[in-house]
Amino acid sequence: MAIKVDKEGRLFHLQTKDSTYQMYADEKGILLHTYYGKKIDEENLRGLICRADVGFSGNPPEAGEDRSYSLDCLPQEMPGSGVGDYRDDCIRLWHSDGSMAADFRYVGYEILAGSYRIPGLPALHDSEEEQGQTLVITLKEVASQVMVCLYYGVFEAENVITRAVRVENQGKEDVILDECLSCCLDFQFGDLDMVTFAGRHAMERGPERNPVGRTRLEVGSVRGTSSHQYNPAVILCSPQATEDFGDCYGMCLAYSGNFVVSAQKDQRGQTRAVMGINPRQFSFCLKEGEAFDAPQVILSYSDRGFTGLSHQYHRILREHMCRGKYVRARRPVLINNWEATYFDFNEEKLMAIARKASSLGIEMLVLDDGWFGKRDSDNSGLGDWFVNEKKLGGSLKRLGDRIHDLGMQFGLWFEPEMVSQDSDLYRAHPDWAVQVPGREPNRGRNQLVLDMSRKEVRDYLLERMTDILSNAPIDYVKWDMNRSVCDIYSHTYNRIGEFYHRYVCGVYDLLERLLARFPDLLLEGCSGGGGRFDAGMLYYSPQIWCSDNTDAINRLDIQYGTSFFYPVSTMGSHVSAVPNHQTGRVTPFQTRGHVALSGSFGYELDLNKVTEEEQALVKEQVAQFHKYYELTHEGTYYRLSGPAGRFCAWEFVDADQSQALETLVMTSAEGNPMPVHTTVKGLDPEKRYRCSYNDMVCSGRTWMNGGLTLERVPGEYESLLIEWRAEE
Numbered sequence: 001m002a003i004k005v006d007k008e009g010r011l012f013h014l015q016t017k018d019s020t021y022q023m024y025a026d027e028k029g030i031l032l033h034t035y036y037g038k039k040i041d042e043e044n045l046r047g048l049i050c051r052a053d054v055g056f057s058g059n060p061p062e063a064g065e066d067r068s069y070s071l072d073c074l075p076q077e078m079p080g081s082g083v084g085d086y087r088d089d090c091i092r093l094w095h096s097d098g099s100m101a102a103d104f105r106y107v108g109y110e111i112l113a114g115s116y117r118i119p120g121l122p123a124l125h126d127s128e129e130e131q132g133q134t135l136v137i138t139l140k141e142v143a144s145q146v147m148v149c150l151y152y153g154v155f156e157a158e159n160v161i162t163r164a165v166r167v168e169n170q171g172k173e174d175v176i177l178d179e180c181l182s183c184c185l186d187f188q189f190g191d192l193d194m195v196t197f198a199g200r201h202a203m204e205r206g207p208e209r210n211p212v213g214r215t216r217l218e219v220g221s222v223r224g225t226s227s228h229q230y231n232p233a234v235i236l237c238s239p240q241a242t243e244d245f246g247d248c249y250g251m252c253l254a255y256s257g258n259f260v261v262s263a264q265k266d267q268r269g270q271t272r273a274v275m276g277i278n279p280r281q282f283s284f285c286l287k288e289g290e291a292f293d294a295p296q297v298i299l300s301y302s303d304r305g306f307t308g309l310s311h312q313y314h315r316i317l318r319e320h321m322c323r324g325k326y327v328r329a330r331r332p333v334l335i336n337n338w339e340a341t342y343f344d345f346n347e348e349k350l351m352a353i354a355r356k357a358s359s360l361g362i363e364m365l366v367l368d369d370g371w372f373g374k375r376d377s378d379n380s381g382l383g384d385w386f387v388n389e390k391k392l393g394g395s396l397k398r399l400g401d402r403i404h405d406l407g408m409q410f411g412l413w414f415e416p417e418m419v420s421q422d423s424d425l426y427r428a429h430p431d432w433a434v435q436v437p438g439r440e441p442n443r444g445r446n447q448l449v450l451d452m453s454r455k456e457v458r459d460y461l462l463e464r465m466t467d468i469l470s471n472a473p474i475d476y477v478k479w480d481m482n483r484s485v486c487d488i489y490s491h492t493y494n495r496i497g498e499f500y501h502r503y504v505c506g507v508y509d510l511l512e513r514l515l516a517r518f519p520d521l522l523l524e525g526c527s528g529g530g531g532r533f534d535a536g537m538l539y540y541s542p543q544i545w546c547s548d549n550t551d552a553i554n555r556l557d558i559q560y561g562t563s564f565f566y567p568v569s570t571m572g573s574h575v576s577a578v579p580n581h582q583t584g585r586v587t588p589f590q591t592r593g594h595v596a597l598s599g600s601f602g603y604e605l606d607l608n609k610v611t612e613e614e615q616a617l618v619k620e621q622v623a624q625f626h627k628y629y630e631l632t633h634e635g636t637y638y639r640l641s642g643p644a645g646r647f648c649a650w651e652f653v654d655a656d657q658s659q660a661l662e663t664l665v666m667t668s669a670e671g672n673p674m675p676v677h678t679t680v681k682g683l684d685p686e687k688r689y690r691c692s693y694n695d696m697v698c699s700g701r702t703w704m705n706g707g708l709t710l711e712r713v714p715g716e717y718e719s720l721l722i723e724w725r726a727e728e
Ligand code: GLA
Pocket: 338, 368, 369, 378, 413, 480, 482, 526, 527, 528, 529, 545, 548
């Protein structure tokens, strides 16, 4: 049993293999957070809470004369707003009498077998190998009939604890929920750093580390998506933590819309971190009997540095968030025509790309933007999901069949959530676009956003997509989303604070219904590359286009940052042409392949335009993809260096430590070069391994401690694959 409760039903231990999370409902009914960290025995740690009479930190009525009991200082699970805790809170309620108070007390608990589901939202699920366990704690607001259910999921073997929140109005009067965060983590002692993953379009998820002090650290999004700019996943770690050592706590939100995460030290040096839906532009009205479900936060603790933490997230997201056939099934090597043709294609151009690709072993052609409506540039046509047969020289079925006849699969691009003003859809339904009546809307990429919170909009999209997917042999869909949301308004309800969340729920609803209709479809998420690369999207699409930037050297930074939370199997990564379309940089074909191999692999160029030597390399790379698939997609991933040095290296090790694969890319060159020495990790110290670089056989212990020095310093942008194989 991963969840243990004392006989009074007030002390809760969530035990994973290596960590413990402990809570205690005290005699006043406040749910206190007593501990999260390295595993402890089932003993009450409430004694760790040091109480004191702190000036200007008031006391709740039950405290009586005891001035040392203050919500402003106590570590809590669900701090409410307006009732004496002046730090960041998780829930804010406006009652019908105009008052604002959220004062919750413990009512009871329940333990459920298996993991919990959240209506309409993604959540970790059980697998054949591991079932989660769920603790539900119920709290009641003191002066109203608002109930809160706190959900805690425990995945013992994976060292993961999840949190989610349900707020229910059981009273007669309306209640306004102005904030409902999913998770509060209070740390009473010690210093922490916060690592966030920040960037911009085509340069996503660069780690940034800052000490948590009294100045509030906060990142988030109000763009309607999780965004390129900040990612809904952060690490809190001890200031001493490194790649291999030290305490690390991960907070990862399974949600694809507006979010916030912050951390700050209070007046007594205690750290509070909170995470959830961004309260900016958020306000929900709960009528009698209505409930609100806040999304899941996936927590994990490791005392083995960033590497240990990443391993835990990789496993849990791969095995318990991704769903469907492609959790196990091998992903096809694809070729996408976007950077090869942009909008300028016809059937023959596509067939020429497909024929060449198939002759080199590539398994799927993905037809990107431009196959529908009037769409020869990005200024028109979105929303008109009708095949442009004139441009394709025939039906989509005919094209799909021709691709299938080559022995390839066929994939198609959609951007369901958008509409161009120059489209039949917009002309017929201008009110389906998100815009405020009487105001000119902002345009992003010259397009507007569809109101995904409206069922008729989703029904139209489902009908169009179903029609297209059932009338042509389509194996894969790239689901794109190419602008941020603003000018929010909806014709179907007047509480605009509900819009952003309803939008995200609408997107999830459409994805869910599409997958129910086409369960074997492989979905690749995308939002101008990695603008919606989050755990929520992985519930629907096991791979996400990592970035619109395909430059192999920039990809080192992007894939490095992405790897802290997200498994390599989820990162769409392609070999593209040089000079690179985003950076103008020229890198060797081999290096582009080596970098893309550490991802859901593919090509994005016209292979008829590359040299014969490079075509031969494609064959070799496809063979390498298959040869190393178990390692790259299911193996354990190690960052061997950051991307900021002279070279960047990373490694995969298989489950039984019989094989390891290192990729090393030189990022710069220097005169009179210093030697290149690289480490190796994760081998079995007792086994003997042959290294493909120099054919030497040494024990795992020797390789891991001694490392490997390259005989020749590779040139700028050159790369190597090095294999270690255990001797029988
Ligand atoms: C976005 C995607 C690209 C491509 C284009 C098509 O930018 O990230 O990969 O699909 O849209 O318009």
